[in-house]
Amino acid sequence: MNNVHSSSAESHPALLGELALGNIKLSNRLVMAPLTRSRSTAGENEQTPLHALYYAQRASAGLIVSEATQISPQGQGYAWTPGIFSDEQVAHWRTVTDAVHNAGGRIFCQLWHVGAISHQVFQPHGGLPVSSSDFQPEGEAFVGDLLPDGPTVPHPKARAMTLDDIENLKKDYSHAAKCAKEAGFDGVELHAANGYLLDQFIRSSVNKREDQYGGAVENRLRLMNEIIDVISKEIPLGNIGVRLSPTGGPGGSYDDDPDTTYVAAAKALSDKGVAYLHVVRPNNHTGDGSGVEQGNTLLTKMRHAFTGVFIANGEFSPDEANTWIERGDTDAVSFGRSFLANPDLPTRVAQNGPYNTPDEDTFYGGGAKGYVDYPTLVNNGSALE
Numbered sequence: 001m002n003n004v005h006s007s008s009a010e011s012h013p014a015l016l017g018e019l020a021l022g023n024i025k026l027s028n029r030l031v032m033a034p035l036t037r038s039r040s041t042a043g044e045n046e047q048t049p050l051h052a053l054y055y056a057q058r059a060s061a062g063l064i065v066s067e068a069t070q071i072s073p074q075g076q077g078y079a080w081t082p083g084i085f086s087d088e089q090v091a092h093w094r095t096v097t098d099a100v101h102n103a104g105g106r107i108f109c110q111l112w113h114v115g116a117i118s119h120q121v122f123q124p125h126g127g128l129p130v131s132s133s134d135f136q137p138e139g140e141a142f143v144g145d146l147l148p149d150g151p152t153v154p155h156p157k158a159r160a161m162t163l164d165d166i167e168n169l170k171k172d173y174s175h176a177a178k179c180a181k182e183a184g185f186d187g188v189e190l191h192a193a194n195g196y197l198l199d200q201f202i203r204s205s206v207n208k209r210e211d212q213y214g215g216a217v218e219n220r221l222r223l224m225n226e227i228i229d230v231i232s233k234e235i236p237l238g239n240i241g242v243r244l245s246p247t248g249g250p251g252g253s254y255d256d257d258p259d260t261t262y263v264a265a266a267k268a269l270s271d272k273g274v275a276y277l278h279v280v281r282p283n284n285h286t287g288d289g290s291g292v293e294q295g296n297t298l299l300t301k302m303r304h305a306f307t308g309v310f311i312a313n314g315e316f317s318p319d320e321a322n323t324w325i326e327r328g329d330t331d332a333v334s335f336g337r338s339f340l341a342n343p344d345l346p347t348r349v350a351q352n353g354p355y356n357t358p359d360e361d362t363f364y365g366g367g368a369k370g371y372v373d374y375p376t377l378v379n380n381g382s383a384l385e
Contacts, residue, residue: 012318012349014325019062019332021309022238022275024106024186026062029325029332030346031278031311032339034065034110034189034243037371038080038364042144045076045083047092052099053372057343059105062332065189065241065278066096068112071176074130075197076122077114079144079151080365084109084176090183097184108187108241109180111173111231115197116158116206117250121146130165131158132200132207132214132223137251144365155251160209166223170230177231187239188231192224192265193280195249202265203255217264224265228272237273241311245280246298258282259298266305277306278334281314300329318349344376351377 019026037054040046055064069084070076076083083089093109100107118129119141140152147153161169180188192198200206201223207214213222224242232240244265246258255261262279269277279302282295295314303310312321312330321333339345341358348355362370 011352012322015318015322015333016346016350017325019309021063021332022187022240023236024239026106026332027060027104028062028346030062030321030339030349031332031334032058032061032064032345033313033334033336034068034191035336035340036067036078036081036364038078038142038144039366039371040080040082042080044086044088045070045081046089047082047096049095050368050372051082051092052096055096055107056099056103056105057372057376058339058345059100059103060344060346061105061339062346064100064105064107065243065334066107066109066185068110068191069176070112070114072113072172073122073124075113075172077118077129077196078142079146084111084179084183085172086179090179093180093183093185097186101184106186108189108239109183109185110189110191110243111176111180112191113169113172113197115200117141117155117196118158119143119153120156128156129158130161131197132220133160133209134158135200135206135251135253137253139250139252142364163211166213169223170226173227174230174234177234181234187241187275188235189241189243189278190224190227190231191243193243193245193249195245195251195253198224198227199245199249200253202261203253204257204261205255206253217261218268220261221265221268225268225272228269228274238275240274241276241278242269242274243278243280244302245282246302247282247295248280259301262298263301263305266302270306270308274308276309276311276331277302278311278313279303281312281316303329318352341374343374344378347377 116131116135120126136157137155143150246262309331311332313334324330337358341356359370
């Protein structure tokens, strides 16, 4: 976790400028991206005082988007991830939001349902995970110590959701949005990215339905749009964001025509009037760099289709982020690993570093080490000091 200088610019005024986001104002345009850290309590899926410290340390972000947070027991797909559906979870999240607000920050809750990227060990009554259609994801589920042959085991084949399942899902999202409001979050971000449930409805490789939720692009986007309608009854549209990712994620799903599908999704969300669209840039690294350029082109198309605040994500350096904002290609940029390793990232960006190196061995699971002990510039030592 040594300090490393990596930026050549003298300053980043565009990145550090204020931004009106729906019903709130951000002090800068550095967004802390959702980061799964797998440190919630086993069984109860609750946050702890350690989480409150972790998020409060990073309250100088213009906006924090919480780690992905399952809306129901059915929505869980990984060990030690938090929920936002029980009274106890709400109470524990409240300690986190209070800590962030006391430190002057803003925080949205990312509402998450993994769909097929799960295992029976997480599902109510040991049932199969659900998806848009019958779907066998690639890879393995992270079950921690819940099974003797863990910590990872193959994903089972998920079953297609019935129409009754979908109606119950809407109720779960409504309840989770209400819980997020009671927990003190400033808003919510709908996780419709990375190949999880809502993305499994969007992506053509998974969605083989023949009803109103399958086939044409507008049908594959229907569930996402209906969920927006449901949660907007609990949370104002000016406090709702949506995350999309045209490619990538666990399970190996994809869309046959991501340019058409995800530009249509951006347009649909613009029509809905949500506060922001948060898009993961497709990188698709190739030797000649063409994959990154193609990803940038798709991001630009989505940006033009969406009239609200646009947040770009995907291995941006502060220099590149500042340039994108100056050009009008995005309104803000979210940073993941950079915020993980640099609690005071906006301060470091303002003076061009130095930047801490993330410790990948402590990304998932564990305790304080690699979580709340990264050095800050103020004390030039542990953030715990």
